[in-house]
Each structure stands twice: as C-alpha cells, then as structure tokens.
Amino acid sequence: MGIHTFQDLLHCFPHRYIDRSTTFSIANLPQNNAEVQLIGRITDLQIIPQKRGKRLSVQVEDGSGTLELVWFRGYKWIMEGLRKNEPYVIFGRLNWFNGGVSIPHPELELLSQFEKGPKIALKPLYPSTEKLTTRGVSQRIMQKMMTELMKATQSGFTESLSLTIIEQWQLMPKKDALFQIHFPQSHNALSKAQFRLKFEELFYIQLQLLKKNLDRKQKIKGYRFSTVGDHFNQFYNEVLPFDLTDSQKKVLKEIRTDMGTGAQMNRLLQGDVGSGKTIVALMAILLALDNGYQGCIMAPTEILAQQHYQSIERLLKKMDIRLGLLTGSVKEKERKPLLEQLAQGELQILVGTHALLEDRVKFKNLGLVIIDEQHRFGVAQRAKLWKKNTLPPHVLVMTATPIPRTLAMSLYGDLDQSVIDELPPGRKPVKTVHRTDKNRLKVFQFIREEIAQGRQVYIVYPLIQESEKMDYKDLMDGYESIARDFPAPKYQISIVHGQMNAEDKAYEMQRFVEGKTQIMVATTVIEVGVNVPNASVMIIESAERFGLSQLHQLRGRVGRGNAQSYCILMSGPKRSEEATMRLQTMVDHNDGFKIAEVDLQLRGPGDLMGTQQSGLLQLKIADLSKDQQLLKTARAWAVKILKEDPLLQQPENAPIRKTYTALGAYKNIWNYIS
C-alpha cells in the first residue's frame, strides 16, 4: 500500500467512517444490507462443507435473537481465536438472503477489550486490500497500529502552516487534526480535522507547482523573441482569412509577452472545440520564425498531424516558408533528407507525431514547441522536446476539449494558463438529439435531405481496446447497411478505421475533405482535430459507450461552417444510469467547459484524465471533484504567500519553509509534511 515508514502509516487516512454510537439488537436489525454493530455471545462454531470449499459458521445470540456469522477464508486461524460464551462487539455488513440474515467476514472484538480501547464516536475504515485482510491485517489491526503510533509520538507533531493561515481559516492545529482524523471524538471534530488536512494537502501541491513556475522563470533562460517581423505581419495582413476573435487576440498577446521576457514560456492554452486554437498556435510559430528560430507542432495521431500539416500548408501557400511533416509512416528515403534539412535549419516548421521525439530528430534552433491535445502525452514526453536544445524552447500546450478548472490547476498548475472563451462569430450551436434504433429510418431520411443540400455526414462507431474485434464487426455491419441505403453512384462513402494503414486512411480522409464523398463512416480515429466545415451531421452510433469529452469532441467536428449542424446520438434501449446522464448532458449543453465539469462529477479526476497523469490527481484526502472551492482558496493563499515572500524567508513563514524544503516530488506530498 505504499506504507514504508511510520510517517506513511500516519498519513494513511481513513477513507470512510462508520457511526458506532448505535448498537443494534438482533431482533431489530435494519431490513437492508446495512453495516451494523451489535453485542452478542457465541453459542456454536462449526466448519460446514459446501459445494466449493468450506465455511466457518458461528452462531451468536444477544437475548433478542440469533444470527450467523460466516467466513469463507482464513477460518482456521479465526476459529482458534474465538471464545464461546463471552460477549463480543460484532461489526459488519448484513446479508439478507431467503428471509434469513448473516454477516460475512465480520470484525469481532471482545467487549472487555473494546471498552479498554480509545473512545471514538466514529469508527475509521482504512483503505485495504484483499491480501491484507486474508493475512490478518484487519481494520482492527490497523486501528491498533494507529493507537500505538499515537502513543509513541505523543502527538508531538509540529505545526506546518503559518499562524496567519491558521487564524484566518480557524484551522485545527496540526497535532489535533492528525489525532482526530484517526480517532474522531465527534462529527464536528472530524470535519474540522478533514478541512485542515485537505487544505494543507492542496496548499502544498499548489505551492510546489507555483514555485516551480516561479523558479523556472528565474532560473531557466529562454529565447527572447523581441521582434514582430515579416512572417507574422504578412500573415496577419494578407493571409489571415478572418478577423481574430477578441479572445484569440488576448491569448496571442499573452503568448507574445511570455516569449519576449527572456524566460522560457510554459503555457497551457485551453479553448472549446472549434474556438480556433490552431491559428493562434501558428501565429506564435510565425513569431519564432521572425526571430530566426524553428517551430514544431506535435499531435497525438497521424491523421491529426496530417490535417495540421495540410491546413498550415494551405494557409502559408503564398508565403516563403518551408514546412515539413514527420510521422511514423514517413519512409526512410524521405525521412533522411527531411532530417538533414531540419538540422541545417532549412526546414522552418515541422509538424508531426511522437516521431518528433526520436533522438535522430535534431533541430538547428528550435524556438517554440506546440503540443496539441496534450493529455495524450505524458509529462516525460513534454520534457523530451525541451532537451532538443541548449536553451529550452518555449512550450505551448493545447488541450482538445476544456478540462475542469480544478484539474487544470492541479495537472497544469505549474503552467501559465490562457483561455479562449468565445467561438468565432456566426457559429450556430449544434442541435443535439438522442435517438434509438426505432428512429433509424427517419434518421436516414434526414441524412438524405442534408446531402441533397450539399452537406456531408459523419457516422462514427466506437472503438475500444478490449473488444476491438467486435467493434470492427459493428463498424463493418454498419458500413454495409449504410452502403445499401445510400447506394453508389449517387452516394459516395469514405471509411476510416484503426486497422487501415496510414496511407489508406489519408486517402479516404482526403476524399471526404475534398467533398468527393458525402458520408464518412469511421471509428473514433477521426475524433480530434479533423476539420471539414461542410460537414453538418454527426451521427454517433452506440453513443452510450462513449465518454463525455469524446462525445463533445466528436460533436465538434460539425458546426464548423455557417450551416445549421446536427449531432444525433444513437443508442440501444438499455443503458446505465450514468450513460443516460451523459447523453442528456450532451443534449442540454453545448459549452465544453460545462460538459467538462459534469464529466468530473460523474467520473472523478483519475478516470477523467487517464492513468498516465493520475499520479498528480491521487490525493490522500482532498477530492478534486468535491473540494473545488477549497482548492481555489489554497491556490490563492499559495499565490499570496509567494508574492509577499518568494523565498519564504519571513519568520512568520518558517513552518511553511521547513515543510516546503522537505517536499520531494508532488506525488507523495504527505511523506514530507509532518
């Protein structure tokens, strides 16, 4: 469980508490599978053979009735420790079955022992594993260890926050909080302890992230892009096909300022789907070029990299800029000259996938790195791009869809943040509906009407790793039935899926982009970034199997032109409650920031961002989906303190300095806070 030291053990906080102020009598047990505490004597013990294995069956009575306690594992060891006819405090979850009731794997403690133990109003439940339980490290043992630990340390913990913070927020002192979290004397004391420890956890994570940002600015020199030159100006005045939105201008200004300070830029750019992040990124690259540097864009998929490459190529057609594309499928024959040109600085902009990270890829002077759809890359990969130069390039990280504020503050808390919070003018919100198979004929009719008006249609099928084969079959069945209903030559259909090679994918994609096909049948490989403004209908098959951000991302493929666009979520009749919530959220909301918040509430922070980066999100006591306000407060205090006392030298901040100095990686923040 990651517990190596007493310190670790002390900070293994209960994940739940049970009110133990009530004792039930067997005659008046609740009629559901509740957790209960009762006091009773053992009248009989026996091992009973069953279909598979055996069970230990223990009869207890309390004067009002009798009840069976059962164990299916570890029973020999348990049986030896049990004494007949003595009163026990019994605790466990009821199991009602065929009118009878039992408690499987309860906890038992002799009443005489129980009365000697610490008086607590709430019983803590510690995180545990099956292995620990079968080896006898039960909740009771955990509690006993905590008791010993508290005795041994005499609650001699030093304060780790400053007096100002403690007074301002009326925080419980550290030593009391650590005691109450393990041995709550009352509900009130427990919630005060939780508040204090949550605050502390969030505060130190934020302090670390902010200080990392501050230190980086002071210590890591970056290229100073002081000029706005011909590339940028020509693009702005002659090429840019529209006016930038105010939000885009604001963000571009933030980026320009960053890149002019002489420190390395590390910025996160968030914006809803279709808010126009790409153009901002491109203009930032033009600034790099104007100052004599190269720029690169790294995208998570081959299709996306190609798409970026093509749209940038189109935009820069009239300008004298050399652009390259590097993905896994670029053949050695082309790759070699490409890499040479890159190293000599002849190539100014390189677009690509992970392939950019390879050691052979050497730039002459890489000045700016754009990482698109960052959450698919690990932090380590981000760092790898930095190391391509002596001075680290400026880094702009972009997210595909907005991520909730609390997660942005945690995952990207060390980055400066920019938000594009408006869509280009003239966009009509996509109309979203939820339909089932019953409506299929109508849906197809609707597709025909849209195509008759010159529009194009996406039909997307799920693709998840575990059942790739089944998904493939779904996709192919779907394709065939669509081909029947939309026969050639009147209708042309593209198909793109993960099992095709990159060339075929690009070919099919290209036919759709050029309007040669009206329908694109695809798996989620087209999820992000694809930009075909003439497409006006997005049909998502088995929509109940998609996550919210994926649905939103897919919906973002339409509504990119001026026509009214539609998103039709198809689902089977059977859905989980959560899936229904997701679909309803999509129908009700168009705003990606709002959808991200709902997603966080439904799934929790770890699942939301994928496993790669969840280390930062696995907090011991605070919960990023619930403690949003507290996180904002903690961050605000960290900002304030660093502003007033960046080196934490004021006597007042001595406890903070001491704790901060002891902090290592943010993953195990509690290892260092004592």
Ligand code: ADP
């Ligand atoms: P995303 O933020 O999802 O990456 P894109 O950068 O792909 O969005 O932009 C979506 C579409 O909006 C593109 O076709 C782009 O050319 C267009 N666009 C971007 N900015 C503007 C603007 N200020 N006015 C009009 N259209 C814009």
Ligand code: MG
């Ligand atoms: Mg994009």
